[in-house]
Amino acid sequence: MIESEGKRIFYSGDLRAHGRKAKLFEQLVQNPPKDIDNLLLEGSSLGRLNYEDQFPTESDIEEQLTTIFIDTKGLALVHTSAQNIDRVVSILRASKRSGRKLVIDLYTAAVLEATGNENIPQSSWSNIALFIPQIQRVQIKNNAWFDFLKHHSQNRIFLDKIAEVPEKFTLLFRPLFQVDLSKLKKLSESVYVYSQWEGYWDQGVYEKTKDWLAKHSIPKVSIHTSGHASPGDLKRLVNAMNPRKVVPIHTFFPEKYSELFSNVELHNDDEWWEV
DSSP: OEEETTEEEEEOOSOOTTSTTHHHHHHHHHSOOSOOSEEEEEOTTTTTSOTTOOOOOHHHHHHHHHHHHHHOSSOEEEEOOTTOHHHHHHHHHHHHHTTOEEEEOHHHHHHHHHTOOTTSOOTTSTTEEEOOOHHHHHHHHHHTOHHHHHHHGGGBOOHHHHHHOGGGEEEEEOGGGHHHHTTSSOGGGOEEEEOSOHHHHHTTTTHHHHHHHHHTTOOEEEOOOOSSOOHHHHHHHHHHHOOSEEEEESOSOGGGGGGTOSSBOOOOTTOOOOO
């Protein structure tokens, strides 16, 4: 909420009513702020999802991951952002349900600790292990991050241990792991789960990873749900807040807002305008 000189602006941020914190969205809808002059509303889903459709929930993602993990004879690699905390939780829950331990790197350990939430997975948890790939070991040495490494090394694991029973581990994959993982035998028994926006894949962001997967005959499976609200959930929020104006932000299709809302006011990036 931004409030000044008798005017009130509400910035939506990225909304996710289908995430693990759906209760927060419901609380916002049930107890919305009043007298909003401008609602700055994200609309990443517009143009990508039919107005009546909903994205899969994070619980749906957990179920899909669990099935894949159980059916995979080797190492399960899940490529997602460590900053997608809901997804990390889903991966951990699916790993536990399929008899696997989740393996993370030092960056992920730092992100999880930075949440300051004891209920969020941490490197000290017994069902989580820390693996430091060679590239990261060099970074640690060059930056003298030894105390930081020690802080997270309670459950440190090495590649030889993973190689003994790869079917017992899920790796939160990052491309920097590729050199180390190439030393493992029977990589073709692994599975690579891509759990990010498909646009990154289609636009060539991960070409080297594509080549690496092909070289080792590792199949790719896509399991993901959006980090943004569906059109229906956006409409629920606008109806609850009843702002005087809805201003599109974070969308490829601002012109589609008028198909959902009657009080849309378009503004360009870098444009100054008066509330």
